[in-house]
Amino acid sequence: MTYNTVVRKLYTEHGFGGRSGFGRQPAVVVIDLARSWLDDASLQGSSRLEPVLASTLAVLKAARDAGHPVFFTTMRPDPVDIRGPVGRKLPHMSSETTLGQADSMAELDPRLERRADEPLFVKPRASAFWGTPFDAYLTARNIDTLVITGCSTSGCIRATAESAHNRNLHAIVVREAVGDRSEVAHEANLTDIDLRYADVEGLDAVVAYLRRTRAPS
Amino acid sequence: MTYNTVVRKLYTEHGFGGRSGFGRQPAVVVIDLARSWLDDASLQGSSRLEPVLASTLAVLKAARDAGHPVFFTTMRPDPVDIRGPVGRKLPHMSSETTLGQADSMAELDPRLERRADEPLFVKPRASAFWGTPFDAYLTARNIDTLVITGCSTSGCIRATAESAHNRNLHAIVVREAVGDRSEVAHEANLTDIDLRYADVEGLDAVVAYLRRTRAPS
Amino acid sequence: MTYNTVVRKLYTEHGFGGRSGFGRQPAVVVIDLARSWLDDASLQGSSRLEPVLASTLAVLKAARDAGHPVFFTTMRPDPVDIRGPVGRKLPHMSSETTLGQADSMAELDPRLERRADEPLFVKPRASAFWGTPFDAYLTARNIDTLVITGCSTSGCIRATAESAHNRNLHAIVVREAVGDRSEVAHEANLTDIDLRYADVEGLDAVVAYLRRTRAPS
Amino acid sequence: MTYNTVVRKLYTEHGFGGRSGFGRQPAVVVIDLARSWLDDASLQGSSRLEPVLASTLAVLKAARDAGHPVFFTTMRPDPVDIRGPVGRKLPHMSSETTLGQADSMAELDPRLERRADEPLFVKPRASAFWGTPFDAYLTARNIDTLVITGCSTSGCIRATAESAHNRNLHAIVVREAVGDRSEVAHEANLTDIDLRYADVEGLDAVVAYLRRTRAPS
Numbered sequence: 001m002t003y004n005t006v007v008r009k010l011y012t013e014h015g016f017g018g019r020s021g022f023g024r025q026p027a028v029v030v031i032d033l034a035r036s037w038l039d040d041a042s043l044q045g046s047s048r049l050e051p052v053l054a055s056t057l058a059v060l061k062a063a064r065d066a067g068h069p070v071f072f073t074t075m076r077p078d079p080v081d082i083r084g085p086v087g088r089k090l091p092h093m094s095s096e097t098t099l100g101q102a103d104s105m106a107e108l109d110p111r112l113e114r115r116a117d118e119p120l121f122v123k124p125r126a127s128a129f130w131g132t133p134f135d136a137y138l139t140a141r142n143i144d145t146l147v148i149t150g151c152s153t154s155g156c157i158r159a160t161a162e163s164a165h166n167r168n169l170h171a172i173v174v175r176e177a178v179g180d181r182s183e184v185a186h187e188a189n190l191t192d193i194d195l196r197y198a199d200v201e202g203l204d205a206v207v208a209y210l211r212r213t214r215a216p217s
Numbered sequence: 218m219t220y221n222t223v224v225r226k227l228y229t230e231h232g233f234g235g236r237s238g239f240g241r242q243p244a245v246v247v248i249d250l251a252r253s254w255l256d257d258a259s260l261q262g263s264s265r266l267e268p269v270l271a272s273t274l275a276v277l278k279a280a281r282d283a284g285h286p287v288f289f290t291t292m293r294p295d296p297v298d299i300r301g302p303v304g305r306k307l308p309h310m311s312s313e314t315t316l317g318q319a320d321s322m323a324e325l326d327p328r329l330e331r332r333a334d335e336p337l338f339v340k341p342r343a344s345a346f347w348g349t350p351f352d353a354y355l356t357a358r359n360i361d362t363l364v365i366t367g368c369s370t371s372g373c374i375r376a377t378a379e380s381a382h383n384r385n386l387h388a389i390v391v392r393e394a395v396g397d398r399s400e401v402a403h404e405a406n407l408t409d410i411d412l413r414y415a416d417v418e419g420l421d422a423v424v425a426y427l428r429r430t431r432a433p434s
Numbered sequence: 435m436t437y438n439t440v441v442r443k444l445y446t447e448h449g450f451g452g453r454s455g456f457g458r459q460p461a462v463v464v465i466d467l468a469r470s471w472l473d474d475a476s477l478q479g480s481s482r483l484e485p486v487l488a489s490t491l492a493v494l495k496a497a498r499d500a501g502h503p504v505f506f507t508t509m510r511p512d513p514v515d516i517r518g519p520v521g522r523k524l525p526h527m528s529s530e531t532t533l534g535q536a537d538s539m540a541e542l543d544p545r546l547e548r549r550a551d552e553p554l555f556v557k558p559r560a561s562a563f564w565g566t567p568f569d570a571y572l573t574a575r576n577i578d579t580l581v582i583t584g585c586s587t588s589g590c591i592r593a594t595a596e597s598a599h600n601r602n603l604h605a606i607v608v609r610e611a612v613g614d615r616s617e618v619a620h621e622a623n624l625t626d627i628d629l630r631y632a633d634v635e636g637l638d639a640v641v642a643y644l645r646r647t648r649a650p651s
Numbered sequence: 652m653t654y655n656t657v658v659r660k661l662y663t664e665h666g667f668g669g670r671s672g673f674g675r676q677p678a679v680v681v682i683d684l685a686r687s688w689l690d691d692a693s694l695q696g697s698s699r700l701e702p703v704l705a706s707t708l709a710v711l712k713a714a715r716d717a718g719h720p721v722f723f724t725t726m727r728p729d730p731v732d733i734r735g736p737v738g739r740k741l742p743h744m745s746s747e748t749t750l751g752q753a754d755s756m757a758e759l760d761p762r763l764e765r766r767a768d769e770p771l772f773v774k775p776r777a778s779a780f781w782g783t784p785f786d787a788y789l790t791a792r793n794i795d796t797l798v799i800t801g802c803s804t805s806g807c808i809r810a811t812a813e814s815a816h817n818r819n820l821h822a823i824v825v826r827e828a829v830g831d832r833s834e835v836a837h838e839a840n841l842t843d844i845d846l847r848y849a850d851v852e853g854l855d856a857v858v859a860y861l862r863r864t865r866a867p868s
Contacts, residue, residue, distance in 0.1 A: 003220070003401060003402075003405060006399065006401045007371075007399050007401055007402045010398055010399045011398065011399065011402075014309055014398055015307065015308045015309025015310075015312045016306075016307060016308075016309060017306075018305050018306050018307060018308045019305060019306070020302035020303075020305045020306045021302075021305060023302075024576070025576075078770060079768070080768055080770050080788065081385075081770075081784065081787065081788060081791070083791065084385040084787070084788075084790070084791025084792075085237035085238075085240075085382065085385050085386060085387045085388070085791065086237075086382060086383075086385055086787070086791075088235050088236060088237045088238065089233075089234075089235050089236070089237045089382060089413070089414065089415075089416075090232065090233060090235060090413070091232045091233075091235045092231055092232025092233060093232075095232045117730070117731055119729060119731050119732075124784040124787070125382075125383045125784070126379065126383075126413070127383075130383050130784070131383075131782075131783060131784030131787070132782060133732065133775040133776070133781070133782030135569070135601065136600060136601050136602040136732065136735070136737070136775070136782070137602070137731065137732060137735075139573075139578065139601050139602040139603060139735070140602035140732070140734065140735025140736065140737075141735075142458070142459075142576060142578055144573065144576055154224075154409055154413075155413060159379060162343065162376060162379075165302065165303060165306060165342075166303075166342045166343075166344075166347050166348075166570060167569065167570050167573050168298075168301040168302050168303055168570040168571070168573040168574035169302060169573060170302045171302070181227055181228065181231055182223065182224050182227045182228065184220060184223045184224055185220075185224045185228075185405075185409065188220065188402075188405045189409070192371055192402065192406070196306070196307070196343070196371075196372060197306065198306075199306075241793070242793075295553060296551070297551055297553050297571065298553075298567065298570065298571060298574070300574065301570070301571075301573070301574025301575075302574065303570070303574075334513070334514055336512060336514050336515075341567040341570070342567070347567070348565075348566060348567030348570070349565060350515065350558040350559070350564070350565030352786070352818065353515065353518070353520070353558070353565070353817060353818050353819040354514065354515060354518075354819070356518070356790075356795065356818050356819045356820060357515070357517065357518025357519065357520075357819035358518070359675070359676075359793060359795055361790065361793055383787060384786065384787050384790050385787040385788070385790045385791035386790060437654070437835060437836075437839060440833065440835045441805075441833050441835055441836045444832055444833045445832065445833065445836075448743055448832055449741065449742045449743025449744075449746045450740075450741060450742075450743060451740075452739050452740050452741060452742045453739060453740070454736035454737075454739045454740045455736075455739060457736075515819075518819040519671035519672075519674075519816065519819050519820060519821045519822070520671075520816060520817075520819055522669050522670060522671045522672065523667075523668075523669050523670070523671045523816060523847070523848065523849075523850075524666065524667060524669060524847070525666045525667075525669045526665055526666025526667060527666075529666045559816075559817045560813065560817075560847070561817075564817050565817075588658075588843055588847075589847060593813060596777065596778075596810060596813075599736065599737060599740060599776075600737075600776045600777075600778075600781050600782075602732075602735040602736050602737055603736060604736045605736070615661055615662065615665055616657065616658050616661045616662065618654060618657045618658055619654075619658045619662075619839075619843065622654060622836075622839045623843070626805055626836065626840070630740070630741070630777070630805075630806060631740065632740075633740075
C-alpha cells in the first residue's frame with residue numbers, strides 16, 4: 001500500500017482532491033533549476049534531475065511558442081538572514097557543499113536559456129511568492145493559472161503550489177517536471193499537493209494546454 | 218523502512234533537520250480544534266483527536282500558568298471565496314458533511330476554554346498567518362517562538378510551521394498535540410516539518426520550556 | 435498656491451502622475467462607510483460625508499447593474515491588538531467616542547444595502563489588503579481594476595490605493611466618493627494619490643466605465 | 652495656517668497622534684539614499700538632500716557604535732514589472748533622466764559606507780517591506796523599533812512607516828534625516844505620518860535613544 005493509495009482514499013472521502021482545472025491565462029514558473037542541482041560537483045547533483053530538466057524544457061518550449069509569460073527562481077542565502085532560526089534549521093544554507101557554496105552554483109542551468117524578458121527572482125524561502133514581488137507580475141499580465149516545474153517537490157514546489165492556491169490561482173504541477181532528493185518524499189508530497197493545493201498533471205496534458213491557449217495581449 | 222527513516226537519513230546528509238531551538242519569548246497557537254474535529258456528528262469526528270486535545274490542554278495550562286500569549290484559529294469558508302480555485306480543489310469547504318456544515322461546527326471545542334484576551338482568528342487558508350493579522354500580534358508582544366498544536370499535520374500545522382519559519386520565528390510543533398485524518402500522512406509530514414521548518418518536540422519538553430520561561434511584561 | 439498646484443507641478447516634472455488607466459475587469463471596494471462616519475451621535479459624524487455616501491451609491495448602482503464584484507470593509511479594533519504600538523499611536527481605536535465605541539458603530543450604513551454575495555472584510559489596518567484575504571478574491575474573478583470609494587482619503591483610501599498599485603492593479607479613486615475629517619488633508623492626499631498610486635477620476639467617468647464594461651463570467 | 656496646524660488640531664481631537672514611543676530593541680533602515688538623489692547629474696539631485704544625508708550619517712554612527720542592526724534599500728525598476736500599471740503611473744521608473752537611468756544611479760551614496768553585514772534590499776515599491784524579506788530580518792534580531800531615515804517623505808518614508816506600524820513595530824521617523832523633492836509635500840506628509848503611523852522625532856532624541864539602548868546579543 002503506497003502513500004498515495006492510503007492517503008488519497010481517506011482524503012478523497014473527506015472532500016479533498018478536487019480539480020481546480022486549467023484557467024484562461026497561464027504563466028510558467030521554473031523553480032530553482034540551478035547548477036547546484038544539475039552539476040556533478042554538487043552534492044545535490046546526485047539527485048538525477050536530468051529528466052526533470054528535460055521535461056521543463058518541453059514546458060518552456062510550449063510556453064514560449066505560445067507567448068505565455070515565463071519566470072525563474074533561484075536561491076542565494078544571505079549570511080545575515082541565516083544567522084536566525086532559518087539558518088539553524090537548514091544548515092545546508094551555510095554549507096560549502098550545497099547551496100551555500102560558490103555563487104556560481106546558484107546560477108540557472110544554462111540549458112534553460114533564460115531570456116531577457118523572463119524575470120529571475122532570487123527567493124529567500126521555499127515559496128516563489130515569499131519575500132518577492134512575484135504576485136504583482138502575475139496580476140499585471142492577468143494570469144490566473146500557474147504552471148509549476150523544478151525542484152524540490154517536498155520543499156519549494158509544494159510551498160509555491162500552496163502560495164498559488166492561497167491566492168486563488170489555478171495551480172498546476174507538472175508531474176514529470178518536478179523532482180526531489182528523495183523519491184519517497186517526492187511521491188508523498190505529490191499526493192499531498194494534488195489533494196490540497198494544485199492539480200498534478202502529466203507533461204503531455206500541460207503542453208497541449210499551453211499550446212491551445214492564447215497568450216495575454 | 219518508514220518514511221521517517223528513509224527521508225530523514227537522506228535529508229540530514231544534505232544539510233537539513235537542524236535545531237532552531239527554543240527562543241526567549243514563546244506564544245502558543247492552537248490550530249482549528251473546532252467542534253467539527255471532535256464531535257461524533259462530524260465526518261472528521263472520526264479522526265480520534267481526543268489525545269491531541271488532551272495534549273493541547275496540557276500545553277495551554279503551562280502557557281496560561283506562566284502568562285504566555287495564547288491564540289486560536291478556526292475556519293469558516295466564505296461562499297464567495299470558494300467559488301474560485303480554492304473551492305474547486307477543496308470540495309469539503311462547501312460540503313454540509315464537513316467544514317461547510319452548520320456554523321456551529323466551526324466553534325472551538327468548549328474544553329479549550331478560550332479566554333477573552335486570547336484572540337481567535339478565522340483563517341481563510343491553511344496557514345494561521347495567511348490573510349490574517351497574526352504576525353502583528355506576535356511582534357507587539359516580542360514573541361520569537363511559536364508553539365503549534367492542533368490539526369491537521371499535513372495541512373494547517375505544516376503550513377503554519379512553514380510560515381513561522383519563513384518569518385525567522387523559532388517554530389515548535391508539539392508531537393503529541395497535533396493530529397491528522399490519516400496516520401500515514403501525519404508521520405510523513407511530521408518528518409518533513411522537522412527537517413525543513415519547525416522542531417518537532419515532545420509534550421514534556423515543551424511544557425517544561427513554557428514553565429521555565431518568563432512571560433512578556 | 436494650493437498643495438495640488440505646487441506639488442503636482444514639481445512631481446510631474448520628475449516623472450510622476452502618469453495614467454494607469456481603466457483596465458478590463460473592475461471591482462468596487464467601499465471603504466469603512468460605517469455608521470460611525472454617518473451617524474450624528476458619533477464624533478466622526480461631523481465629517482459631513484453624506485455627499486460621499488451619495489456618490490458611492492451611484493458607483494454601487496452602476497457596478498451592480500453591470501454585474502461587477504462589490505466589496506466592503508469596516509474596522510472593529512481588537513483590544514489585544516491595540517495594546518501594542520498601533521493602539522498607542524491611535525488612541526481613537528480604544529475610545530468610546532469614535533471607532534472604539536459600541537460595536538453597532540462599526541456596522542455599515544444601511545443605505546449601502548450590502549448583498550449576501552458582497553463580502554465584508556473587517557480590516558485591522560488602513561489598507562483593505564493588510565491582514566485580510568482580499569487579494570485572493572480579486573484573483574478569483576480575474577479583476578485587474580479596483581475602484582475605491584469611502585473614507586478617509588488621508589488614511590484608508592490612500593493606503594488601499596497604494597496596496598492596489600503595489601499589486602499592479604489599475605487603481606481608481608473616485609473623487610466625489612471619498613472624504614476625510616479634514617478638507618485640507620483630503621486635498622493634499624488626493625494629489626499624492628493621483629501622482630503616485632491611483633488615477634483620481636470623476637464620478638461620471640467611473641460610472642460610464644463601469645456601465646460599458648462586461649462583468650466576469 | 653499651515654497644514655500641520657490645521658490637520659493636527661482636527662485629527663488630535665479625533666483621537667490620532669498618540670505616541671507609540673521608543674521600544675526596547677531598535678534597528679535603523681536608510682531608505683533609497685542612492686546616487687540618483689545626491690548626484691548633480693541626476694534630476695533628483697536638485698532635491699538638496701545633503702542635510703538629510705548628514706543627519707543620516709549621525710544616526711548611523713550612533714547605531715553602529717551601539718551595535719544596532721542597520722539596513723539599506725534602493726530601487727532598480729524591472730522592465731517587465733513596469734510594463735503594467737505601476738510603470739504607467741510612474742513614468743520616471745523607465746525614464747533615463749531619473750531612476751531608470753544608468754544602474755550606477757541606484758548605487759548607495761558611498762558616504763554611507765555600508766558594511767558587509769548590513770543588508771541592502773532592492774525594493775520594488777515604496778515600502779521597504781513590500782516584495783522583500785525585510786520583516787524576517789527584524790524578527791530574527793528581536794527588533795521592536797524601526798528608526799527610519801532617507802527619502803522621500805511623501806513616498807517611501809511614509810509607506811515604510813505605515814508598514815512598520817501595521818506590524819506593531821514602534822516606528823520612528825527622524826525629522827532632520829528625511830527629505831522630499833517638494834518641501835510642501837514633505838511638511839504635509841510628516842504631519843500625516845506623525846498622526847497616523849510613526850512618531851516623528853528629532854535627531855538628537857533619536858541619537859540619544861540609540862546610544863543608551865543595548866544591542867541584541
